[in-house]
Amino acid sequence: MSDNDIIRLLEERSEEAISALSSLYGSLLLSLAHSVTGNREDAEECVNDAYLAIWNAIPPLRPDSLKAYACRIVRNLSLKRYEYNHAEKRNSAEPLCYEELEEILSTEQAVEEGIEAEELVKYIEQFLERQSGFKQQLFIRRYWCNESYEMLCAETGFSEGALRTRLARIRKELKKYLKKRGLI
Secondary structure, three states: OOHHHHHHHHHOOOOHHHHHHHHHHHHHHHHHHHHHHOOHHHHHHHHHHHHHHHHHHOOOOOOOOHHHHHHHHHHHHHHHHHHHHOOOOOOOOOOOHHHHHOOOOOHHHHHHOOOOHHHHHHHHHHHHHOOOHHHHHHHHHHHOOOOOHHHHHHHHOOOHHHHHHHHHHHHHHHHHHHHHOOOO
16 A cells, blocks of 8 residues: 555545554554664554554645655654653663764754754755765664664674764764854
């Protein structure tokens, strides 16, 4: 079943739409949620919440890519769950990998300079478009999908040190790119 077929079922309010969505993208969504939350139960809850959000949003919304739309919802819900679970009073476990980007994307600095989040995202996307396919994938998998170094090493064949070095170089290039455009 295609995205358009599932969207059509959602517009018709057919419960079959959620089953079809789950069959098509369920494992991807669960993997994404689990990589962010680190907890199977939380991941399943985030995915189920995403199904409800999609059900409520379509119609009137009709996303161009149901896969991308569902992934964005799952990621946002998973990040909220992670932040809730790891609030200072609850747990002081290791931070998410996006904190590696904190030096570049300091929100305090962005607020002081009046940088809108959408503008920053636009420039990061432009930066990534100029990178090789491997660099794009590595950056996105680490900082958007929140994949661990262990997982990246297993799939790329690189050592953790080599991946950390490559990502540090990418972050350095991104910082230089954003500075050149006056964003940091």
